[in-house]
Amino acid sequence: MMTAMEQMGVRAKEASRALAVAGAAKDEALAAIAEALVANCDKILEANRLDLEQGEKNGLSKAMLDRLALNPQRVQGMADGMLQVKALPDPIGKVLEGGVRPNGLHITKVRVPLGVIGIIYEARPNVTADAAALCLKSGNAVILRGGKEAIHSNTCIAQVMRQALEGSKVPVDSIQLVTDTTRQSSIDLMNLTEYLDVLIPRGGAGLIRAVVEQAHVPVIETGVGNCHVYVDKDANFAMAADIIYNAKTSRPSVCNAIETILVHQDCAGEVLPMIKARLDEKQVQLRGCERTRAILGDSVVPAIQEDWSAEYLDYILAVRVVDSMEEAMSHIARYSSGHSECIVTENYAAAQAFTSRVDSAAVYVNASTRFTDGGEFGLGAEIGISTQKLHARGPMGLNELTSMKFIIQGDGQIR
Amino acid sequence: MMTAMEQMGVRAKEASRALAVAGAAKDEALAAIAEALVANCDKILEANRLDLEQGEKNGLSKAMLDRLALNPQRVQGMADGMLQVKALPDPIGKVLEGGVRPNGLHITKVRVPLGVIGIIYEARPNVTADAAALCLKSGNAVILRGGKEAIHSNTCIAQVMRQALEGSKVPVDSIQLVTDTTRQSSIDLMNLTEYLDVLIPRGGAGLIRAVVEQAHVPVIETGVGNCHVYVDKDANFAMAADIIYNAKTSRPSVCNAIETILVHQDCAGEVLPMIKARLDEKQVQLRGCERTRAILGDSVVPAIQEDWSAEYLDYILAVRVVDSMEEAMSHIARYSSGHSECIVTENYAAAQAFTSRVDSAAVYVNASTRFTDGGEFGLGAEIGISTQKLHARGPMGLNELTSMKFIIQGDGQIR
Secondary structure, eight states: OOOHHHHHHHHHHHHHHHHHTOTTHHHHHHHHHHHHHHHTHHHHHHHHHHHHHHHHHTTOOHHHHHHHOOOHHHHHHHHHHHHHHHHSOOOTTOEEEEEEOTTSOEEEEEEEEOSEEEEEEOSOTHHHHHHHHHHHHTTOEEEEEOOGGGHHHHHHHHHHHHHHHHTSSSOGGGEEEOOOOSHHHHHHHHTOTTTOSEEEEESOHHHHHHHHHHOOSOBOOBOOOOEEEEEOTTSOHHHHHHHHHHHHHSOTTSTTSEEEEEEEHHHHHHHHHHHHHHHHTTTOEEEEOHHHHHHHOTTSEEOOHHHHHOOOOSSEEEEEEESSHHHHHHHHHHHOOSSEEEEEOSOHHHHHHHHHHOOSSEEEEEEOGGGOSTTTTTOSOOSEEEOSSSSOOEEEOSGGGEEEEEEEEEEEEOO | OOOHHHHHHHHHHHHHHHHTTOTTHHHHHHHHHHHHHHHTHHHHHHHHHHHHHHHHHTTOOHHHHHHHOOOHHHHHHHHHHHHHHHHSOOOTTOEEEEEEOTTSOEEEEEEEEOSEEEEEEOSOTHHHHHHHHHHHHTTOEEEEEOOGGGHHHHHHHHHHHHHHHHTSSSOGGGEEEOOOOSHHHHHHHHTOTTTOSEEEEESOHHHHHHHHHHOOSOBOOBOOOOEEEEEOTTSOHHHHHHHHHHHHHSOTTSTTSEEEEEEEHHHHHHHHHHHHHHHHTTTOEEEEOHHHHHHHOTTSEEOOHHHHHOOOOSSEEEEEEESSHHHHHHHHHHHOOSSEEEEEOSOHHHHHHHHHHOOSSEEEEEEOGGGOSTTTTTOSOOSEEEOSSSSOOEEEOSGGGEEEEEEEEEEEEOO
16 A cells, blocks of 8 residues: 555656656746736735734744745746746756767767656745745656645645646646645655755755755755865955955855954964954954964954854854964864855965865855855756755756756667 | 874875875886785685684674685785776876967866775675775775774785885875774764765675665765666567676676566567576576566566665576666666666667667666676776766776866966
8 A cells, every 4th residue: 555655755756757858848848837826826825824914823923024025026937937947947858968880889978857846845835836846847756745834825726737737748746735734744855856856955064964864765965065265375354354244144044155264373363353354344253263363362262163153143253363375174074064165365276276175065255155146156957956966056056956868879780 | 082093095196196196106006915915815804714713603694704814826816906997098187178268278177086985895805806806996085984894804905005115105094994893984974074085885685785875985885786678579589588687696696687677568478488498497586576476477476566676696687578668767777876777779760769768877778787797898897887967977997086177277367
């Protein structure tokens, strides 16, 4: 007897076979969904009101309620997102490599969908539409498992999308939503090894960690960002202060914001006060090493070991003075989550060494880490930012939701 | 207090940082290892004799003993393998993509090593050298965990390789061998999440399954091959018989050998006897569906459900007559391990449909599945054949042992 989750898996697998060869029908389906989202805006907002009422009753924070809230503009935004994804080139079928072997075999490596993708996410109902769009365009069936806070909104959005697929050439089960929001359904999805080709968690560090630890299906770890800026002795100090101010304060709650700065001892006395002056504009709390406090004074909180590993996602910044670039790179190797790091320097050799030796998804010279983003990198859209090294690293667009296969054409070759 | 395995992890991680930027020093190290293997041939053969004596005492099968046995030619083969890998282009640092964004950021996507690779394998001691060569050339530190049957040989080979590294610019801990061959050491390696970037099991289906089920580190599943040949109604029948004979009997014990053939009903009466005649030369046992037996007679063993899923790795072949190519593709979708499948046909549309719709790592038209191999595909060398869709699929060469990172060069851009 199959569980409900296994039945979803069977239906998703079945749908994925048709989707893999659906071609332009996928674009028609995306257009139909966009239209349906706008046409059903009132219904979606009504469902969202139920979630918001429930959320208020359950004492959700204002930030959480804001993430949960939809309005006509946000629904229109989901529809626009569908059309943006529709406009991207179809990744499927692209010939990646190929040639003729000495024995006459024609070998072609082509891009194919992964198959069935699971997405586990938290309170934002727009992820339901955004993730579905990216999976559909890349020829994958998706099983969505959103947070319980947004269940009414997610259920309604999923229904609207599935109804739109009914009138299309794409199977309705290309998009499925897990409506059971108990912990168990999450665990069941993490163990759907026979049907799920990959599981992508989207949300806070707690969710990501739980999925990585518990899942038996392949996982792509996303979005944990303990990012660093290293201010080299040969930095343009004003630029360093600008970049640090931007990378810390333009949006502290996101994964590409910085959490620690490392400053070369030769310039710490001059540049740290400049940096502090900028960060004071936004009341950023500094947590510094002893040498930092010797320069900036007792208003800097003493940093403890935990500060170097912390992902504050807040107006807090750890500061450490280092003896050398070598020490900065060792610090990053030890504490970074492998997301984004930056060196500010005017020195060619330092820039070369930092970019070749720092092992993170995105390594910057003289630019804010806030650019680590699918849109900013020109991928068109993004399903998340991978902080692992297997399969995908950094911002993940449509290509990262695909696999490949070899097609070998012969005329009777044997070995 | 760190476990011995964690200490290996720390050393490997440390070594991997130097290896990532070792460039041509890797080639010098490979040459030094090749030389050392030949120079220490006697010592290696002596260690191997201990394994063989132990193996005979423990009643290992003749096939197993043969896989375990080394001789001067096989040691020379390991050294030659080192030099072949040395001669391949260095994958690291290759620019994969890049360009300038409208805001002036220069973004370059470059190939980098994965970091630390674990390999779990069985009785063949040459894997110790082969796997080390591929990992080293691709800039990865490796932790090798071979089978207990080959422990003396593996220990000696690893020592010889590490001694060779001592005189090189590559860290000695680039290559480490787990000498504890208890089950626990295997489990410890599968859970070395903080240090291992990927674990690749090489061996039989049992080993692979155990690793996939128990590992908490990312795994690349390799080498389970339930491969199929579908004989279309428009096939060249003599070619079909040749391909099937080759794909089944040229080396039945390997993963790219076929295990089931599917034959279109319109040609079954004519082609099945031709196929059987060829397979009879090697006394291949056929296990057929009812329709197959109606054509070929009672010498064909009745196939049961399990036969469709079996990876015999032996002179046994399952045979099923199908109503249509559609039914053949459904059979493959249901039972295949996703390794290699072949259609034999002269029909253009059938070839197109089969190659675009069958979802396996390698899909053939009119050629033996035995070509699914890194060497045959022109990769130069192979660490295994991935049957999963994440990260790598099909024969895995040096590129498949790498990741990538984004390098972003700016002049003060903020967001």
